Amino acid sequence: TPKRKFIIxxxxxxxxxxxxxxxxxxxxxxxxxLVDARKGVLSQSRRHAFIASLLGVRHLVVAVNKMDLVDFSETVFNRIRDEFTAFAPELDIPDVHFIPVSALQGDNVVEKSERMPWFEGQSLLRYLEDVHIANDRNLREMRFPVQYVVRPNLDFRGYAGQVVSGVIRPGDKVMVLPSGRTSTVKSIVTRDGDLPRAFAPMSVTVCLDDEVDISRGDMLVHPGHTPHVTRLLDARLVWMSSSPLKTGRAYLIKHLTHSVKGIFRSIRFRIDVNTLERQPVSELSLNDIGSVIVETTSPVFVDPYRRNRATGSFIVIDLISNETVAAGMITGREVRDAGSLASG
Known part of the structure; x- marks a missing residue:
């Protein structure tokens, strides 16, 4: 639309x-x-809301559709809103909005419907155009995973990558992980010239004042706001393979530009996506969501997923088939030892 670009x-x-x-x-x-006004909140509605919450979505619109089949009843809409609101505290979504719509003739889809004068909110499209999402991005903690070392000649050395969170400027003090070496940003280079600053999700080349040993998979951060450096991760996992996850087997953990072998030490529980109950299991199957503890062969630099979706997520790759078998979200919960089986 003239106000905002959407990817659906x-x-x-x-x-x-x-x-x-x-x-x-x-x-x-x-x-x-989408909730059918005739059927109300179903287990499917709860499941989708939970998965959205798990994946860090901060804004949720409950579109109560087919209002034409319930005579555009305010009572029906209010009942569905109250039912969903009672379930919402179990989710970690700060912004939940309800809109009654009828897609058949476009009521409250693009323009406000005259057949629901009791609804004082915006139409669905107008709300999507105006919802504020700028504060969702982490601009406080700078994270720059190095993707490639640019060395076209003896006079230039730069580190290419994407700023996944925060802001970086020439003159900033930075620390290189995992070495801990520090330096100062000399310049931020792009094809169109040097920049006074770069922020997420810009892709740039960073040059430093000092010649520091940096390679792909390393990360530049501000010394005062460093991520957690660890080999033990407590994570929520969405299993995507027809072959089940079993503990003790090695996989490849791809975290940003860093790939490292990891072994799943324990499965703390599986989450029933319909009831949100925690169930003890020995393996995770296709489409299961569970809580796991994974140990990597070398340290990774992570933040809790709730705080930073880029540094708090990873994918799991089968070492033999090269199939992507899972997506993981780091909880930030401290793991004391590789054998931890705590269920908190």
């Missing part, structure tokens, strides 16, 4: 497509949950 991921509703929903939500700013 339409995901299936059935439980067998949980991995599709998780993939779509992983980069979304907002999720729209």
């Amino acid at each position: 991921a339409d995901t299936p509703g059935h439980e067998q497509y949980t991995r599709n929903m998780a993939t779509g939500a992983s980069t979304a700013n907002l999720a729209i949950i």
Whole structure:
């Protein structure tokens, strides 16, 4: 639209497509949950809301559709809103909005409907154009994973990558992980010239005052706001493979530009996506969501997923088939030892 550009991921509703929903939500700013006005809040509605919450979506619109089939009843809409609101505290979504719509003739989809004068809010499209998402991005903690060392000649050395969070400027003090060496940003280079600053999600080349040993997979951060450096991760996992996850087997953990082998030491529980109950299991199957503890062979630089979706996420790759088998979200919960089986 003239006000905002949208990218829409339409995901299936059935439980067998949980991995599709998780993939779509992983980069979304907002999720729209469609609820049939005749049927109310179903387990499918709860499941989608939970997955959106798990994947860090901060804004949720509950679009109560087919209002024409319930005579555009305010009572029906209020009942569905109250039912969903009672469930919402179990989610970690700070902004939940309700809109009654009828897609058949476009009521409250683009323009306000005259057949629902009791609804004082915006139409769906107007709300999507105006919802504030700028504060969702972490601009406080600078994270710059190095993707490539640029060395075209003896006079230039730069480090190319994407600023995944925070802001970086010439003159900033930076620390290199994992070495801990520090330096100062000399310049921020792009094809169109040097920049006075770079911020997420810009891709740039950073030059430093000192010649520091840096390679792909290293990370530049501000010394006062460093990520957690660890080999033990407590994470929520969405399993995407037909072959189940079993503890003790080695996989490749890809975290930003850094790839490292990891072993799943324990499965703390599986989450029933319909009831949100925690169930003890020995393995995770296709479309399962569970809590796991993974140990990596070398340190990774992470933040809790709730605080930083880039540094708080990873994918799991099968070492033999090269299949992407899972997506993980780091909880930030401290793991004391590789054998931890705590269930908190």
